[in-house]
Every structure is written in C-alpha cells, then in structure tokens.
Amino acid sequence: xxxxxxxxxxxxxxxxxxxxxxxxxxxxxxxxxxxxxxxxxxxxxxxxxxxxxxxxxxxxxxxxxxxxxxxxxxxxxxxxxxxxxxxxxxxxxxxxxxxxxxxxxxxxxxxxxxx
Amino acid sequence: xxxxxxxxxxxxxxxxxxxxxxxxxxxxxxxxxxxxxxxxxxxxxxxxxxxxxxxxxxxxxxxxxxxxxxxxxxxxxxxxxxxxxxxxxxxxxxxxxxxxxxxxxxxxxxxxx
Numbered sequence: 001x002x003x004x005x006x007x008x009x010x011x012x013x014x015x016x017x018x019x020x021x022x023x024x025x026x027x028x029x030x031x032x033x034x035x036x037x038x039x040x041x042x043x044x045x046x047x048x049x050x051x052x053x054x055x056x057x058x059x060x061x062x063x064x065x066x067x068x069x070x071x072x073x074x075x076x077x078x079x080x081x082x083x084x085x086x087x088x089x090x091x092x093x094x095x096x097x098x099x100x101x102x103x104x105x106x107x108x109x110x111x112x113x114x115x
Numbered sequence: 116x117x118x119x120x121x122x123x124x125x126x127x128x129x130x131x132x133x134x135x136x137x138x139x140x141x142x143x144x145x146x147x148x149x150x151x152x153x154x155x156x157x158x159x160x161x162x163x164x165x166x167x168x169x170x171x172x173x174x175x176x177x178x179x180x181x182x183x184x185x186x187x188x189x190x191x192x193x194x195x196x197x198x199x200x201x202x203x204x205x206x207x208x209x210x211x212x213x214x215x216x217x218x219x220x221x222x223x224x225x226x227x228x
Contacts, residue, residue, distance in 0.1 A: 004158070031214050040124065042205060042218040043159070050214050058215065090158055097214040101147045101166040104216060106158035 002026050004107035006091050012113045013081045021076040021110050023091030031094045032074035033058075033104065034066060036087040043090065049074055050097075081114045088112070117141050117210040121219035129227050130198055136191040136222045138206030148189045149207040149216070150180055159205065165189060176200065201226045 007022045023032065030051050035043040035058075045058030047066040055066045063085060065077045074093075078085060088111050092104040122137040140148060147166055151159040163174025170182040180191045189206060206219040 033215075035218075040220055042121075042220045043216075044218075045215055048214060092159075094214075097209070101164065103149075103161045103164065104159075106151075106160065108158045109156075 004091055004093055004105050006089075006107040006110050008110060009108070010111045012115065013078075014115050015082060017081050018077070018079050019081065019112075020078075021089055021091075021112075023074045023076070023093075023107060024072055025074075025091075025093040025105070026072065027093060027095070027105065028071070029093035029095050029105070030071075031097065031102075031104075032068065033092045033094075034064070034074065034076045035090045035092065036060065037090060037109075038087050046076065046089075081112075083114045086112060086114045117208060117217055119206050119208050119217050119219040121204075121206055121222045123222050124220065125223045125225065127225045127227060128196055131195045133194050134192065134196050134200075134224065136204050136206075136224065138189045138191065138219055140187050140189060140206075140208045142187075142208060142210070146182075146184075147209055148180075148182060150174065150178070150189070150191050151205045151207060151218075153203045153205065153221075155202070162191070162204070196224070196226050198226050198228060200224060 004025045033048040034046040049068040052071040091107040094102045094104045096102045120139045149164045150162040152162045153159045165182045207216045
C-alpha cells in the first residue's frame with residue numbers, strides 16, 4: 001500500500017508556464033482534495049472531489065483547474081503560473097466526508113517555486 | 116463562516132516538560148474535531164480526532180486532547196515531550212457535511228534538549 005503519492009516532488013516554473021500535479025491513491029477512497037500550505041496560513045483547500053468525474057471549488061480555487069477522470073487519480077493544473085502560486089501543495093484522500101468524522105490521508109507534498 | 120483558531124504560532128519547550136497547544140473552534144452545531152501533525156518535510160498525519168462520547172480523546176505518541184463545548188476549545192496536551200515531537204500541529208474542523216476540512220494556522224512545537 002503506497003497510500004497517497006504525489007508527482008513531482010519539486011518543480012521550478014517561470015511565470016506564465018503551465019504544469020500539472022498528479023495525485024494518486026490506492027485506498028479506493030471516494031474523496032480527494034488539493035490543498036496549498038503557506039507559512040502562517042495553515043492549509044487552504046483549492047479544489048476537491050467527492051467521486052470519480054466530480055470536482056468542486058474550495059477556498060482558493062482561482063488560477064487552478066482539476067480533473068478526476070479515474071477514481072484513483074486527482075490532477076491539479078496551473079494554466080499560467082504566477083509567483084503567488086509558489087507554495088507547497090498537498091493532496092489528500094478519504095473514504096468519506098470529514099463531516100462524518102472520516103480521516104484524511106495526505107501525500108508527501110509538492111514544492112513549487114514560480115519565478 | 117466557520118473558523119479554527121490556534122492561539123500560539125510557536126511553542127518552545129524543553130524535553131520531558133509538559134505541553135499544551137491551544138485550539139478554539141467556531142461551530143455551534145454538532146462538532147467533529149481533528150488534530151493533525153506534520154513532521155519536517157512530510158505530509159500531515161492524523162494525531163487524534165473527537166467524534167462523540169468522552170470529551171478526553173487519546174491519540175498516538177502519548178498525545179491527548181479535551182473537547183470543551185462551553186469554551187469551544189479542543190486543546191492538545193502531552194505530559195512529557197520528546198525531541199521527536201518537534202513538528203507542526205494543526206487543528207481542523209469540518210464545516211458541516213461538505214467533505215471539506217477547515218484548518219487552523221498551525222502551531223510549531225520546538226522541543227529543546
């Protein structure tokens with residue numbers, strides 16, 4: 001069981017470039033999430049998915065897009081990167097909703113630097 | 116809007132001393148609460164969670180937390196910390212049954228020898 005994996009681990013982009021972050025989970029979880037972590041701000045939810053083929057906006061969705069074509073994968077895209085998107089990105093998954101007490105399982109993170 | 120407030124951004128403490136990390140939540144409805152820990156250069160992992168029942172919740176690595184509805188608090192405690200407890204700790208609450216979690220700003224616990 002690999003749990004939640006993220007690719008890549010680290011990336012440097014120039015302003016205006018695009019990239020896709022890949023998250024994969026092997027726990028057959030329905031729910032998946034993308035967060036960003038910035039100093040002093042905790043984790044903020046970007047987008048999430050409650051099942052294959054569904055996505056929804058979180059707290060800070062602007063500048064990002066997501067897709068969940070397969071249950072085990074959740075992709076986060078940056079179409080035109082900006083320096084404000086420099087952050088550490090975490091993917092998480094859960095069997096069901098945290099509103100029902102479910103635990104979220106996190107990946108190791110992707111560090112993104114936008115120059 | 117619901118919010119989670121962690122009252123201390125950094126808590127320095129000597130090894131084997133007790134520690135309390137403070138968390139206040141805002142929800143007035145049925146409450147679930149979580150504490151997650153993030154060790155350096157790693158993702159978050161669950162430390163403990165309150166669902167219902169006993170207000171004292173025990174977690175991994177000797178940590179425990181007490182749910183206090185009247186004070187809307189969920190403070191995390193450990194009677195004797197180790198160097199290996201050095202990490203960032205996050206309190207979190209789900210805003211209803213939406214699938215989301217709201218995280219506090221995080222508290223960095225620095226355990227000194």
